Amino acid sequence: MIEQEAAINLMYLMELSEDPASTARYFEELNQYLSDEGCTFFDGPLPTLLKPQFLTVEQVNRLDHVVKFISSALGKLIDLYLEDTDLRAMMQFSDAENKFFAIDPGYKVPLVISRLDAFMSGYDIKFLEFNCDSPAGSSYADVIESAFKALLEKMSVLKRWQIDYVNRQEHLLNALLQCYAEFRSQHTQFPEKPTIAIVDWDDVMTASEFGLLQNFISKRGYNTIVTSPQQFEIKGDQMVAVGEVVHLIYRRVITRELIDKRSEAEDFISGIKDHLACVVNPFRSFIVGNKKILAALTDERFHHIFSQTERDVITSTIPWTKVLSDTKVVYQGFRVDLKPFVIDNQEKLVLKAAVSYGGKDVFLGRETDPQKWASVVDQHIDSEAWVVQEYTPIPQEMFPVIESDNVNFKLKKVNLNPWAFLGRYCGAISRISDDSIVNVSQGGGIIPTICFRKRKHQL
Numbered sequence: 001m002i003e004q005e006a007a008i009n010l011m012y013l014m015e016l017s018e019d020p021a022s023t024a025r026y027f028e029e030l031n032q033y034l035s036d037e038g039c040t041f042f043d044g045p046l047p048t049l050l051k052p053q054f055l056t057v058e059q060v061n062r063l064d065h066v067v068k069f070i071s072s073a074l075g076k077l078i079d080l081y082l083e084d085t086d087l088r089a090m091m092q093f094s095d096a097e098n099k100f101f102a103i104d105p106g107y108k109v110p111l112v113i114s115r116l117d118a119f120m121s122g123y124d125i126k127f128l129e130f131n132c133d134s135p136a137g138s139s140y141a142d143v144i145e146s147a148f149k150a151l152l153e154k155m156s157v158l159k160r161w162q163i164d165y166v167n168r169q170e171h172l173l174n175a176l177l178q179c180y181a182e183f184r185s186q187h188t189q190f191p192e193k194p195t196i197a198i199v200d201w202d203d204v205m206t207a208s209e210f211g212l213l214q215n216f217i218s219k220r221g222y223n224t225i226v227t228s229p230q231q232f233e234i235k236g237d238q239m240v241a242v243g244e245v246v247h248l249i250y251r252r253v254i255t256r257e258l259i260d261k262r263s264e265a266e267d268f269i270s271g272i273k274d275h276l277a278c279v280v281n282p283f284r285s286f287i288v289g290n291k292k293i294l295a296a297l298t299d300e301r302f303h304h305i306f307s308q309t310e311r312d313v314i315t316s317t318i319p320w321t322k323v324l325s326d327t328k329v330v331y332q333g334f335r336v337d338l339k340p341f342v343i344d345n346q347e348k349l350v351l352k353a354a355v356s357y358g359g360k361d362v363f364l365g366r367e368t369d370p371q372k373w374a375s376v377v378d379q380h381i382d383s384e385a386w387v388v389q390e391y392t393p394i395p396q397e398m399f400p401v402i403e404s405d406n407v408n409f410k411l412k413k414v415n416l417n418p419w420a421f422l423g424r425y426c427g428a429i430s431r432i433s434d435d436s437i438v439n440v441s442q443g444g445g446i447i448p449t450i451c452f453r454k455r456k457h458q459l
Contacts, residue, residue, distance in 0.1 A: 047445035105282035166427030183278035194247035229265035
């Protein structure tokens with residue numbers, strides 16, 4: 001932790017410790033705000049703790065730089081996948097998936113909305129995976145940041161600091177509308193002001209977020225509905241859902257799930273294919289949501305598509321990652337047989353399913369029984385559907401834990417999740433957990449990621 005970051009964290013925690021009763025009241029007010037605003041997860045407020053992750057301006061500048069060039073590299077890999085047999089063979093997508101990827105979205109940018117999950121320690125950033133298909137959390141992040149804004153205004157320690165806030169939903173809406181404008185330039189029958197549909201299955205855990213975003217977009221003057229793929233039907237040359245003609249679809253439904261249930265959503269899929277509505281993200285964004293893409297980023301066969309700056313960012317931010325297979329690979333300059341190397345060096349490694357989310361199917365070598373580790377390797381070595389990645393130390397920070405009117409301080413593991421809209425850094429959110437697999441679906445929590453700077457002295 002760098003000096004300024006350490007200073008604000010220490011002063012913040014000290015102020016919370018000085019008045020436990022007020023701190024407990026702050027936490028109660030925070031949870032009540034989240035509940036009142038509909039920022040919920042399952043049956044309660046979104047799980048959180050009473051401290052943001054503070055980032056300096058210099059750390060945010062570092063994030064802005066690496067997000068820009070990792071995003072551009074991912075976009076180039078999507079374009080390459082559509083024409084390169086080596087990359088297609090490596091990724092092993094099904095024929096059904098490839099048919100979805102071939103659908104032209106009607107705009108040039110292949111990756112519009114992404115969340116790039118990372119560990120950040122000081123200025124060092126390591127990306128562990130990319131959520132590029134239908135990433136959740138931007139509306140949650142804005143609401144929880146608003147809740148903390150009210151809290152931070154009460155704290156004397158922050159009178160020394162200026163806090164910079166980010167409206168991720170505004171950036172998201174702008175990205176949707178930019179894609180729609182480009183789509184509409186080729187399909188002039190569409191209105192300038194679209195009706196927007198937020199689309200996912202009815203029973204997903206993050207459904208409360210859709211209402212938050214619907215409310216935000218509606219206040220900006222756009223008719224917005226929340227619906228599911230099954231509700232769409234084609235009427236003439238229009239896509240209609242719950243009685244509304246839809247022009248712009250914010251796709252939250254996961255591509256693989258849609259493929260599995262495509263018989264339930266034939267009109268939804270056909271309408272997108274026939275350009276009866278603009279959809280964001282395009283289905284091809286799923287290509288770089290597969291964890292094998294981290295191996296592709298560092299594969300010399302594909303380096304020719306990247307600029308020197310992109311290669312430098314890849315080298316500094318992507319941990320050593322390989323597709324789990326019975327082959328030879330290079331590790332720190334040495335050529336090794338991958339299977340025995342993975343078995344013998346499990347303390348240094350992590351095994352992950354290439355397509356999985358919610359923190360599932362992840363095994364940290366240092367926390368896994370050796371027999372279980374070997375069993376996972378044996379079970380998946382031939383499928384080439386898993387990756388092995390070099391372990392990255394998990395940052396930890398001290399957080400207040402309120403129990404009754406007592407304030408205790410406990411170390412929590414933290415990961416950082418920067419957003420990229422149209423390839424630009426647009427704020428972040430952080431997740432915390434007692435476990436090494438830091439994920440809200442696995443019992444973790446969410447805290448705002450806030451940039452701070454010293455206030456200028458005024459005469």
